[in-house]
Amino acid sequence: MAKEVQLKSKKRITKDHWTAIAFLIPSFILILVFVYGFIGWTGYVSVSNYNSLIPDFSFAGLKNYIYLFNDFRFQADLRNTLFFTILFIGLVIVIGMGLAILIDQKLKGEAIFRNIFLFPMALSFIVTGVVWQWLLNPSTGFNQFLSVFGIQPKWYTDTNILAGFEWGSIEFGLPVAIIAVVIAAVWQMTGFSLAMYLAGLRGIPDELREAARMDGASEFQVYRKVVLPMLMPITMSVIIIMAHISLKIFDLIYAMTGSGANFVTDVPGVYMFETTFRGNYYANGAAIAIIMLLLVAVFIVPYLWNSRKGEQ
Amino acid sequence: MKKLYGFLLFAALVLVLAACSSDSSGESDAEDSGDSEGSASGQVEIFSWWTGAGEEDGLLALIDLFEEKHPDIAVENAAVAGGAGTNAKAVLATRMQGNDPPSTFQVHGGEELNKSWVAADKMEPLNDLYEENEWMDKFPEELIDLVSNDGNIYSVPVNIHRGNVIFYNMKVFEENGIEVPTTFDEFFTAADKLQEAGITPLALGDKESWTATQIFENVLLGVLGPDDYNKLFAGEIGWDDERVVEAAEIFGKMLDYVNEDHASRNWQDSGQLVANGEVAMLNMGDWAKGYFANDLDLKTNKDFGYFAFPGTEGSFQIITDTFGLPKGVENVEDVEKFLTVLGSVEGQDAFNPLKGSIPARVDADPEKYDQYGKDTMEDFKNSRLVPSLAHGSAASEGFLTKANQAVNIFVTQRDVDNFIQALQNAAPEM
Structure with missing residues (x-):
C-alpha cells in the first residue's frame, strides 16, 4: 500500500508540481525569514544582556527569564492571564452555545438576531476597549444606573483579589478588576462562537434528534446526549481560537485599563511593550515574547497534533 | 493552460522588477541627499x-x-x-x-x-x-x-516646563478659608480641613503611573532639598537613606487624600475634577495650565491658581x-x-x-x-x-520604568519597606 502511494507520488512530480513549488517558494522564503527567522532572533536576544539602547549580545543564560519569574509584575501578569483565559473562554463557549441553540429554534427574525450578536466582532479591540472603559468607569457609566439599587462596583479599578493567598511575591487569586475586562472581551467575541456553533448545529441532521425523541428522550436529553457530543469539534476549535486571542491580548487592555493599580489588569503583552520601548530592556522584552509563544504553543501544538492524526 | 502559466510567470516577473526598482529609487534618494551636503x-x-x-x-x-x-x-x-x-x-x-x-x-x-x-x-x-x-x-x-x-x-x-507646581481651585480654597500651604504640615492641615468639608483634597489620575511618580519626586525634592536630591540621583545618597524613607511615608500619607477612582483617570480627567470643584488641588507639570486655560476655559488667577509644591519653594523641577x-x-x-x-x-x-x-x-x-x-x-x-525623574531627566529610562512599577504597587499596597527595596534594587540602572 505504502509503496503504491510512493510510486504514485513519484509519478506525479511533473510540471504541475514544479509550478506549484515555484509559486510557493517566495512566500516560503518570506515566512522563513520574517516569521521563523525573527522568532529565532527574539530567542537569541532573550538570552543576551541587551538591556539598554547599547546592543550587547553577550550570553546571559536564563538570567532574563529568572528575573521575570521573580518579578512581582510578571507573576501578576501570569495570574491575570490565567484567570482571564479561563473566564473568557468559559463564558464565550457557554453564552455562544446558548445563544446559538436559542437562535436555532427556527424563530422568526433569526437573521436579525444573528447579525446583532455578530456585529461587535466587526469592531477592533481598541474600539471595544475605549467604549467599555467609559461604560465600566466607576464614576460614570453603568454605575449611574446601578446607584438606583445602591450598588457601586469599582469594576476595573478594584484592587481586591478574590480568594487570594500569598504565593511568590503576589497574592494569588481572582483579581476582581479582570472581570471588567472579561466582560468587554466576551461582549466582542461571543458573536464569533455563536456563529461557529450555529454552523455546527445546522450540520447535525434532524433525523438524529428525531430518532432520539422517538426513543423517548426528553428535549434536555436530546441536547445532552446527542447535540453536545456532536458539537465537540466546534468547541475544540473555539477553545483554540479564543485561547490564542486571550494569551496574546494587548490592545483591549492597553485601550481600556492599562496596567491597573497594583497590576491587577496587566498582561504579558503590555509588560513586553512597556519594558522594551519605555525601559529599553530589549532582552527582558524578548524573554516575555518567548514565554508568550510557549504559552500559546501549549494550546496549539496538541491541537495540530490531534488534527494531523485525524487526517491520517 | 500554457497561456495561464505564461501569464503567472509574467506577473511574478513584474513583481520582482517592481521590488528592484523601488530598491534603486531608495538608493538614488540617498544619493540625492548626499549631493546636497554642503549645498543649499x-x-x-x-x-x-x-x-x-x-x-x-x-x-x-x-x-x-x-x-x-x-x-x-x-x-x-x-x-x-x-x-x-x-x-x-x-x-x-x-x-x-x-x-x-x-x-x-x-x-x-x-x-x-x-x-x-x-x-x-x-x-x-x-x-x-x-x-x-x-x-x-x-x-x-x-x-x-x-x-x-x-x-x-x-x-x-x-x-x-515646571513639574513642582500645584494647581488649585481658587473658589474652593476661598469658600473653605484655606491658605496656600508652603510646608507639608500646612498641606496636611489644609487637606484635613477640606476633607471635613466634604471635598477631596488632591486629584490624581494614575491610569499611567508617572503622575504618581511625579508626586513622589516632588516630595523627595521637598524633603531632601535640591542638593541632596541631585546627590540621590548621582548615587551619592542611597535609596535606603532615612530621609528617602520619610519621603515615601509622606507620599503615602498624601495618597490618603486622593480621589477614589484615580486608577481610571488620566491627568486630564483628574484636572477636570479640580476644574468643577470636586477636588481642590492637582500636582501636575505646568502644561496643565494650557489645559485649564484653553481646553476648560478657566481664568488664570481667578478660577484656578498655582503654587510651588510644599517644601520646594526656590527649586524648579525642569x-x-x-x-x-x-x-x-x-x-x-x-x-x-x-x-x-x-x-x-x-x-x-x-x-x-x-x-x-x-x-x-x-x-x-x-x-x-x-x-x-x-x-x-x-x-x-x-x-x-x-x-525630573518622572519625565526621564534625572535617571535612565530603565530606572524610570522600574520606578513607575514600584510606585504603581506602592499606591495600592503602601508598603514602604517593599517600595524602598524595589527602588534600591533598580538603583544600579540609574
Whole structure:
C-alpha cells in the first residue's frame, strides 16, 4: 500500500508540481525569514544582556527569564492571564452555545438576531476597549444606573483579589478588576462562537434528534446526549481560537485599563511593550515574547497534533 | 493552460522588477541627499511627538520661521502621535538602530538623552554650534549641564516646563478659608480641613503611573532639598537613606487624600475634577495650565491658581524638550541651521507662547507671555534647577520604568519597606 502511494507520488512530480513549488517558494522564503527567522532572533536576544539602547549580545543564560519569574509584575501578569483565559473562554463557549441553540429554534427574525450578536466582532479591540472603559468607569457609566439599587462596583479599578493567598511575591487569586475586562472581551467575541456553533448545529441532521425523541428522550436529553457530543469539534476549535486571542491580548487592555493599580489588569503583552520601548530592556522584552509563544504553543501544538492524526 | 502559466510567470516577473526598482529609487534618494551636503538645497526632517493642540501650533510656527529664513531648505514634519511620546520613542529607537536617523529629534534633556543616545554613541557634540552662537551664557548653567556629557554638549533646549507646581481651585480654597500651604504640615492641615468639608483634597489620575511618580519626586525634592536630591540621583545618597524613607511615608500619607477612582483617570480627567470643584488641588507639570486655560476655559488667577509644591519653594523641577544632531545625518549644515533657529530668541518666542511653556533662554521677551509665563520665567532665573525623574531627566529610562512599577504597587499596597527595596534594587540602572 505504502509503496503504491510512493510510486504514485513519484509519478506525479511533473510540471504541475514544479509550478506549484515555484509559486510557493517566495512566500516560503518570506515566512522563513520574517516569521521563523525573527522568532529565532527574539530567542537569541532573550538570552543576551541587551538591556539598554547599547546592543550587547553577550550570553546571559536564563538570567532574563529568572528575573521575570521573580518579578512581582510578571507573576501578576501570569495570574491575570490565567484567570482571564479561563473566564473568557468559559463564558464565550457557554453564552455562544446558548445563544446559538436559542437562535436555532427556527424563530422568526433569526437573521436579525444573528447579525446583532455578530456585529461587535466587526469592531477592533481598541474600539471595544475605549467604549467599555467609559461604560465600566466607576464614576460614570453603568454605575449611574446601578446607584438606583445602591450598588457601586469599582469594576476595573478594584484592587481586591478574590480568594487570594500569598504565593511568590503576589497574592494569588481572582483579581476582581479582570472581570471588567472579561466582560468587554466576551461582549466582542461571543458573536464569533455563536456563529461557529450555529454552523455546527445546522450540520447535525434532524433525523438524529428525531430518532432520539422517538426513543423517548426528553428535549434536555436530546441536547445532552446527542447535540453536545456532536458539537465537540466546534468547541475544540473555539477553545483554540479564543485561547490564542486571550494569551496574546494587548490592545483591549492597553485601550481600556492599562496596567491597573497594583497590576491587577496587566498582561504579558503590555509588560513586553512597556519594558522594551519605555525601559529599553530589549532582552527582558524578548524573554516575555518567548514565554508568550510557549504559552500559546501549549494550546496549539496538541491541537495540530490531534488534527494531523485525524487526517491520517 | 500554457497561456495561464505564461501569464503567472509574467506577473511574478513584474513583481520582482517592481521590488528592484523601488530598491534603486531608495538608493538614488540617498544619493540625492548626499549631493546636497554642503549645498543649499537640502531637507530637514524634524521628529517629535508634538501633535496636540498647542504644541503642534508651536512647532508649525517654528517651522514657518525657519522656512522664512531658509527658503531653500525643505522641512519635513515627522511627528508621531500618541502615548505621550511612547509611540514616537518606539519609532525613533527602530530608526536609530537601523541607521536611519531623522535629521533631528525631540528628546528630554538629562538622562533620556545622555544615558541612551549619547551612551550608545549615536549623537554628535554641538560645542561648536554653542560657541558660534554665543549660547554658553544664554542658557542657565544647570540646564547646559543637563544636556552635556563629559564636557560635550549634545542638544539644544527649546522650552521649559515646571513639574513642582500645584494647581488649585481658587473658589474652593476661598469658600473653605484655606491658605496656600508652603510646608507639608500646612498641606496636611489644609487637606484635613477640606476633607471635613466634604471635598477631596488632591486629584490624581494614575491610569499611567508617572503622575504618581511625579508626586513622589516632588516630595523627595521637598524633603531632601535640591542638593541632596541631585546627590540621590548621582548615587551619592542611597535609596535606603532615612530621609528617602520619610519621603515615601509622606507620599503615602498624601495618597490618603486622593480621589477614589484615580486608577481610571488620566491627568486630564483628574484636572477636570479640580476644574468643577470636586477636588481642590492637582500636582501636575505646568502644561496643565494650557489645559485649564484653553481646553476648560478657566481664568488664570481667578478660577484656578498655582503654587510651588510644599517644601520646594526656590527649586524648579525642569522638564525640557531639546533637539540634537544624530550621527549619520547627511546634511549636517542644514540641520545646524535649524538648531540655530531653534536656539535663537526669535525661535523660542515663536514656539513657547503657543506651546504654553517658557523659553529655555534667559534673555527672551517676557511681554510675549501670559502672567503665569512671566511668573515662571522669573522663578526660572532665580531658582535652583533640578531634573525630573518622572519625565526621564534625572535617571535612565530603565530606572524610570522600574520606578513607575514600584510606585504603581506602592499606591495600592503602601508598603514602604517593599517600595524602598524595589527602588534600591533598580538603583544600579540609574
